[in-house]
Amino acid sequence: MVFRGDDPHSEAAGPTIGGSGALVELAEDDALPGAVGGLDSSDVVVGEREGKPLTQWKLFWRRFFRHKLAVISALVLLLLVGMALFAPAVTRFEPTAQDLRNIRQQPDGTHWFGTDNLGRDQFSRVIYAGRISLKIGATVALISTLIGTTLGAIAGYVGKWVDQLLMRITDLFLVMPGLAILMVANVKFRGQEIFGFRVSTDNLAILILSFVFWMTIARVVRGLILSLKEKEFVEAARASGASTFRIITRHVLPNCVGPIAVNATLVVGLAILTESALSFLGFGVQPPDVSWGYLVADARGTAGTDYAYMIYFPGLAILLTVLSINFLGDGLRDAFDPQSHH
Amino acid sequence: MAPDDESYVPVEVTDGDVPSQPAGAVLSVRDLRVEFPSEDGLVKAVDGLSYDVFENEVLGIVGESGSGKSVSSLAVLGLLPEKAKISGSVVYRGEELLQKSERQMQALRGSKIAMVFQDALAALNPVFTVGHQISEAISTHRKLSKRELADETVELLDIVGIPNPKRRVDQYPHEFSGGMRQRAMIAMSLANRPDVLIADEPTTALDVTIQAQVLEVFERIQEKTNSAIILITHDLGVVAGMADRVLVMYAGRCVEMGTVDEIFYEPRHPYALSLLASLPRLDRGGRDDRLYRIKGAPPSLIHVPSGCPFHPRCPLARLPEPCATVVPPLAVVAGAEHKAACHFSDELVGMTVDDLRATEVSS
Numbered sequence: 001m002v003f004r005g006d007d008p009h010s011e012a013a014g015p016t017i018g019g020s021g022a023l024v025e026l027a028e029d030d031a032l033p034g035a036v037g038g039l040d041s042s043d044v045v046v047g048e049r050e051g052k053p054l055t056q057w058k059l060f061w062r063r064f065f066r067h068k069l070a071v072i073s074a075l076v077l078l079l080l081v082g083m084a085l086f087a088p089a090v091t092r093f094e095p096t097a098q099d100l101r102n103i104r105q106q107p108d109g110t111h112w113f114g115t116d117n118l119g120r121d122q123f124s125r126v127i128y129a130g131r132i133s134l135k136i137g138a139t140v141a142l143i144s145t146l147i148g149t150t151l152g153a154i155a156g157y158v159g160k161w162v163d164q165l166l167m168r169i170t171d172l173f174l175v176m177p178g179l180a181i182l183m184v185a186n187v188k189f190r191g192q193e194i195f196g197f198r199v200s201t202d203n204l205a206i207l208i209l210s211f212v213f214w215m216t217i218a219r220v221v222r223g224l225i226l227s228l229k230e231k232e233f234v235e236a237a238r239a240s241g242a243s244t245f246r247i248i249t250r251h252v253l254p255n256c257v258g259p260i261a262v263n264a265t266l267v268v269g270l271a272i273l274t275e276s277a278l279s280f281l282g283f284g285v286q287p288p289d290v291s292w293g294y295l296v297a298d299a300r301g302t303a304g305t306d307y308a309y310m311i312y313f314p315g316l317a318i319l320l321t322v323l324s325i326n327f328l329g330d331g332l333r334d335a336f337d338p339q340s341h342h
Numbered sequence: 343m344a345p346d347d348e349s350y351v352p353v354e355v356t357d358g359d360v361p362s363q364p365a366g367a368v369l370s371v372r373d374l375r376v377e378f379p380s381e382d383g384l385v386k387a388v389d390g391l392s393y394d395v396f397e398n399e400v401l402g403i404v405g406e407s408g409s410g411k412s413v414s415s416l417a418v419l420g421l422l423p424e425k426a427k428i429s430g431s432v433v434y435r436g437e438e439l440l441q442k443s444e445r446q447m448q449a450l451r452g453s454k455i456a457m458v459f460q461d462a463l464a465a466l467n468p469v470f471t472v473g474h475q476i477s478e479a480i481s482t483h484r485k486l487s488k489r490e491l492a493d494e495t496v497e498l499l500d501i502v503g504i505p506n507p508k509r510r511v512d513q514y515p516h517e518f519s520g521g522m523r524q525r526a527m528i529a530m531s532l533a534n535r536p537d538v539l540i541a542d543e544p545t546t547a548l549d550v551t552i553q554a555q556v557l558e559v560f561e562r563i564q565e566k567t568n569s570a571i572i573l574i575t576h577d578l579g580v581v582a583g584m585a586d587r588v589l590v591m592y593a594g595r596c597v598e599m600g601t602v603d604e605i606f607y608e609p610r611h612p613y614a615l616s617l618l619a620s621l622p623r624l625d626r627g628g629r630d631d632r633l634y635r636i637k638g639a640p641p642s643l644i645h646v647p648s649g650c651p652f653h654p655r656c657p658l659a660r661l662p663e664p665c666a667t668v669v670p671p672l673a674v675v676a677g678a679e680h681k682a683a684c685h686f687s688d689e690l691v692g693m694t695v696d697d698l699r700a701t702e703v704s705s
Contacts, residue, residue, distance in 0.1 A: 059471070059512070232464035238421055239459075240452030240479045240530065243445075250478065255469050338469055338514040 063335040070331020073324035080321060084130040093121035095128040096288060104307055113313045116299070125295060126313050132202045132291040133272050134321070136209065140271035143210035145264045148217025149253070155218070156225030157248055167222065170215045178212045179277070186283040201286040205278065209271050217263045224256045258336035265329030269322035276318055292318045363433055367394040368570045369418070369455070369538050374430035376410070376417050376594075383644040387413040389594040390430075392672075395538060395570040400560075402585030402602070403574045404617070406640050410594035411574045415540045419455060420447040434538070453483040456536035460543040462523035466515035472499075472526045473511025479533040498529040501566070502559050521552035528559055532567070539563070540572045545580055557584055578621060582606055587679075590614045593641050593651035596672055600680035610675045610682035610690045612656045612698075619695040634699050650685070657701045658686060 065071055083090045092110075093099075098118045105115040113122035155166040185208045190201065228234065229252060237251045276293025278284035280300070285291045290298075292314040299310035363370045376388040388410040395401045403411050416422050418432050420439065432439040434455065439447070451457075459465035467475055476495045480486065486494065492511075499507035502525040515523055524544060531539060541560070545553040557580065560571060573584055581588055581602070588605040590598040590613065598611040609615040619634040638655040641647050647654050653665040664670075664685050672683040684690070 232459055232461055233467045235421065236457070236459050236465040236527075236530075237467075238451070239419055239457040240533070241448045241450065241482050242452075243448050246482065251467055255467070257469070336469070338471075339516050 059338070060335050063338075064331055067331035067334055069327045070334075073327035073331070076320060076324045077328065080130060080317070080324075081134055083127050084134050087124075087127045087131060091121070091124040091127050093124045095120065095124040095290070106306075107309060114307075114309050116310060122310065122313060125290060126292070126317055129290045129292045129295050129314060130317060132285055132289055133275065133293070133318070136202060136206055136275050136285075136291065137268040137272040137321070137325075139206045140209040140213060141264045141267040143206070144214035144267055145217055145260060147210070148214035148219075148263075149221050149256075149260055151214070152218040152221030153225055153248055153253060156222040157229055157244070157252065159226075163222070166218070170218050173212070174215045176212075179274075182208050182212065182274070182278055183281065183283045186278065190286070200289065201284070202289050202291070205275055205285055209274060212274075213267045213271060217260065217267070220259055220263055221256055224259060225252055228252050228255050258333045261332040261336060262329040265325045265332065269325045272318060272321060363436065364394055364396075366396045368397055368435060369395045369572075370431075370433040371414070371418065372431040372433070374414060374417060374432065375428070376413050376422065377427045379425060379427070380644070385643045386594055386646060387426075387643055388417065389646070391591070391594070391596055393589055393596065393599065395572055397537075397570055398564065398568045399587065400564070400571045400573055400585045402581035402588045403572060403591060404576060404578060404581055404588060405591030406576060408640055408643065409591040410643075411576075411591055412542050413594075414591075415457070415542060415572060415574055418540065419451055419457060420444070421451075421457075449483070452479060452531075452536070453534040454536055455538040455540065456531035456534070458524075458528050458531045458539065458541040458544045461547050462520070462527040463515060465527055466523060468515060471512050471514055472518065476511075476526070476530050476533060479530045483534045494533075498532060499526070501532065501563070502526070502529045503555070503562070504529070520548055521555055524548060524552070524556050525559055528556070528563070532563060535567055536569055538570045538572065540574070542574045543576070544573070545577065546575065553580070560584065578606075578617060590617070593646055594643060595651065595683065596681075597652065597684070598682040599672070600677070600682075604677065604680045608676065608680075608691070610680065610687040611652075611684045612658050612690065613652050614682075615690060615693065615695065615698055616655075616657070619698045634695075650683070657698060658689065660686070 087095075098120055099115065100118065102115050103117050107114040107122075113126060116122055116125070151166050151170070155163040186204065189204055189208075225248075234247060234251060237247050242251065272292070275284050275291055276296060279291055279293035280297035282297070284293055284297075287294075295314035296311055296318070299307075299314075302308050302310045371394075372392050374388055374391040375386070378385040378387060391410065391414050393401065403414075405411050413422065417426070417428050418439065420442070422428065428440060430440070434450070439450070442450070466472065470478070473492075473495050476498055477491045480491060480494060495511055496507045499510055504510050504522055504525055510518075510522075515526070518526060524547075528541075528544070544560075545556050548556060560573075561584070563569065564571060573581065575581060585602050587601050588599070589596050590605065590611065592613050598605060598609065598614045600610075605614055606618065609618060613636075616634070616636045620636060622633055636655050637657075641651055641654070647666070649664065649666040649668050650656070650659070650670050653659040653661065656665065659665040668685070670683045670685045672681050673687075674680065675682045675687045682690075
């Protein structure tokens with residue numbers, strides 16, 4: 001234990017310089033239990049589970065659970081998603097059921113979030129709108145991450161003219177005014193068939209939003225891979241007989257998972273916000289589908305009146321979701337980085 | 343016979359038929375040339391290198407930085423960038439490697455011929471546990487069950503002398519000390535019991551105590567696996583302790599080759615002798631003695647000196663004839679396999695390090 005006492009982080013901090021390395025080696029060779037090269041406390045815990053190998057995922061979760069804010073955010077998100085998924089069980093009223101005798105009720109025991117100007121239960125409306133908003137956020141993040149990662153990885157690893165071509169295409173998408181395109185595309189494709197499919201307004205929003213959010217991820221991944229492919233461990237992987245595909249998928253991309261995950265979570269938030277903005281402008285999802293953004297837009301007349309709660313609840317849902325997702329992204333980034341000390 | 347086609351093909355194999363190898367040779371390199379086009383001209387990184395590695399043997403390749411040690415071994419594995427122009431022949435157990443496709447080479451790399459890199463921290467993937475990476479190296483070539491994979495990974499770590507391997511498999515490279523990282527690298531390269539292990543300066547980044555431990559690992563491996571080891575280094579001490587035969591490289595060429603004893607006790611090339619003379623000796627000379635140095639700087643590989651590439655720095659050179667005009671062939675100078683590329687290698691018979699030092703004083 002003497003060996004560890006001096007500076008527990010000397011090893012983890014980076015490449016060892018001769019002296020401390022020698023000390024550690026000596027410690028090993030004397031086979032002192034516990035005196036293995038400069039570990040921090042958490043790693044010693046790893047060691048206690050002798051004989052039961054910890055998988056990469058278990059180590060990942062261990063690091064993730066150290067990040068309290070991220071864990072809380074994950075729980076909040078889980079709650080929101082759960083309520084959206086099981087909306088019929090959670091709500092007492094149909095989101096579209098009108099009750100003209102009970103319009104514009106303030107929040108109370110029956111209508112937790114009050115009712116709107118047609119007497120619809122606002123709580124049901126928010127929960128059901130969450131289905132659309134969360135679906136849009138998650139799917140847009142998934143699609144744009146897939147597109148961005150694939151293009152970025154190819155551009156970065158293959159390089160040369162492929163890189164040039166893909167990056168110029170990326171630039172092209174970046175210089176287009178996103179919101180305007182979204183609005184035009186929404187009007188153009190609404191109610192139309194795309195490749196023979198009749199696309200509902202929420203799916204249309206997903207498609208369109210995916211097309212404007214993949215570029216950042218493509219650029220991030222390309223940059224990462226450009227620097228990673230020069231690393232010696234890539235050459236070592238080549239020397240051990242790994243194919244290009246295997247090198248990209250099993251050696252290089254896992255090094256990008258942290259930044260990709262963070263970016264993806266940012267896109268979730270961004271997509272929900274952008275969809276809200278679009279809905280607010282009247283270019284988002286259309287009734288009978290409703291999203292949180294739509295609810296805010298629908299209630300915009302109540303701002304500054306006694307009925308402003310109509311804005312607060314869907315607004316709060318957006319705020320809570322986006323905040324949680326960003327914290328979750330933080331936690332994921334740390335969890336994916338084995339060298340993090342959080 | 344190869345057809346007399348003058349048009350340039352990047353990989354040009356000198357002998358079209360199944361190449362012959364000396365008995366017992368695992369890997370045979372013949373007239374290997376590697377050139378890199380650069381803005382200043384063609385860089386001749388390796389210029390006509392030939393050697394054999396036999397089973398259960400350690401071949402030490404020594405030379406200064408830029409003498410082509412690493413490039414030649416990367417060429418063997420087919421790991422050089424595409425712009426490199428490679429010619430000659432690399433034969434592994436009767437198979438010509440330079441003609442193989444990338445896919446065929448992938449099957450060979452890591453399973454038959456493996457490589458240990460110099461900087462283990464850089465050569466290990468920071469986001470995976472050491473155990474995961476070793477398993478990955480195994481599963482690149484062999485399909486094993488999870489259980490077998492885990493067992494073999496632990497066993498490999500045990501072979502290279504990592505204490506408490508069951509615990510260590512789940513740690514990340516940054517949690518390993520320098521010496522252990524290098525041993526983990528070696529474990530990875532051993533994953534599929536390769537025939538040939540190319541160790542590119544495996545101990546250069548380590549301090550002396552750890553060096554000794556890592557070298558011990560190599561010795562232990564050889565006892566167990568009979569693989570041939572190519573040990574690339576610029577540390578003559580490492581070569582003296584480990585190698586059976588030594589190849590001395592200068593300016594991309596082999597200038598002397600022989601057994602360890604031949605090279606260290608009867609060097610027949612002035613460069614090899616100079617290298618030995620420049621080693622610090624604790625038992626000789628006073629406190630004020632300066633170390634012997636080889637004058638000048640390593641030659642440019644774009645404008646390699648005419649004749650013998652070592653002539654501008656050679657204390658024994660006869661200028662201009664023949665040293666600056668005629669390229670000395672690598673010829674047998676003594677015994678069966680002791681070869682040197684020097685016009686006056688006969689004159690080095692009996693010459694000691696002290697004699698060489700004396701020439702420096704007089705000149």
